[in-house]
Amino acid sequence: MLLAKMQNICIRLDPTLRASPPTSLDDAKNLFRKIMLEKYPCGLIVLDDVWEPKILRYFNVQARIVVTSRKADIFSKIQPGDAQRCMKISVDEGLPEELTSKLLTKIINSEVSPGQVSDSFNDEDMERVRRLHSKCKGNPFIVSIFGGLLRGRLSQFERYLKKFKTDLFKKVDLELGDYEYGSIIDAILVSIDDLDEEQKERYLHLSIFPEDTFLSARFLSTYCWRDEDGNPLSVDDSLDVMEGLFVVLLPR
Known part of the structure; x- marks a missing residue:
């Protein structure tokens, strides 16, 4: 998963790599470093909600990095020299x-429009x-x-x-x-x-899946959401349910 993400980043920064992306994490790190140094020397890398210390190892490419994490020891496995250059900011106290x-x-x-x-x-x-x-x-x-x-x-x-x-x-x-x-x-x-009762019922039938798992409308209609008689929803009905939940929940 990490290799795929680093491949994607390298390709986005340099589309010519699409035909021959890096095949290992170390190769991806070296290529990412080369791209940053040559094309984005003033770039800022933002790593949001990091849980695994090894992620920092592969993104440590001689660039400025901002890391957010809810894991207190996220910097525990980086090199001592790198640790000395880190500045930690705690947000345990919350906002003033x-x-x-x-x-x-x-x-x-x-969402206020101009003139409103x-x-x-x-x-x-x-x-x-x-x-x-x-x-x-x-x-x-x-x-x-x-x-x-x-x-x-x-x-x-x-x-x-x-x-x-x-x-x-x-x-x-x-x-x-x-x-x-x-x-x-x-x-x-x-x-x-x-939420209204129907939306609430649909929400409570949602399940948690691994990150980046693709869930098709057919999968949801067969295994997750059913009509009032217990029958699987059609694909079109499942798409309507998903769209309705997104419209209601995303602004919140």
Whole structure:
């Protein structure tokens, strides 16, 4: 999987490589380094949500790199010399209250067309922003969920806050790496609960598959989604269901 991604990056940066892409990770790293040094000497590489330290090894190509990760020891296996050149920035404390307000405002108005009036917070809304910030400790993920919910529905702010559990961040057992997920699901459920019953039922029938797994409409119609009589949905109906879920959930 990593080799395929590096091949794809090299080909995107240099389409002439399509006929003869690198065949090993070391070859891909050397070729990537050559491309960056010759064509993009001022380039910035952004590696988002990295879990495996070996990924850093193969992307360490003498370029500036920004790495985001929820794994505390992600830099544990890099060379000592490289470690000395790393600057770590912790975001455990979450956003400050001012940035919570700015992020909410940005998301709420992200689809406002030129000439339209943007939504803004009145005094009561600002008090709700402070309450939300206090409950979620400035967690950007939670703030983003609320921003999607409030887009075009700012009048519902109080209702969503009441649905948001006050004990959201209590210690839980469900973890993934260094990130605690269990009670975060409560925040996602605020969004799911706002779906109509048919959309909610379809959402709860979704399954989790490995990253980059291709799921055809025929597969979903046969194995995942069925009509009210228990029969597999047609391919066209499955496509309609997927499109409907994307339209409803992606803005959130």
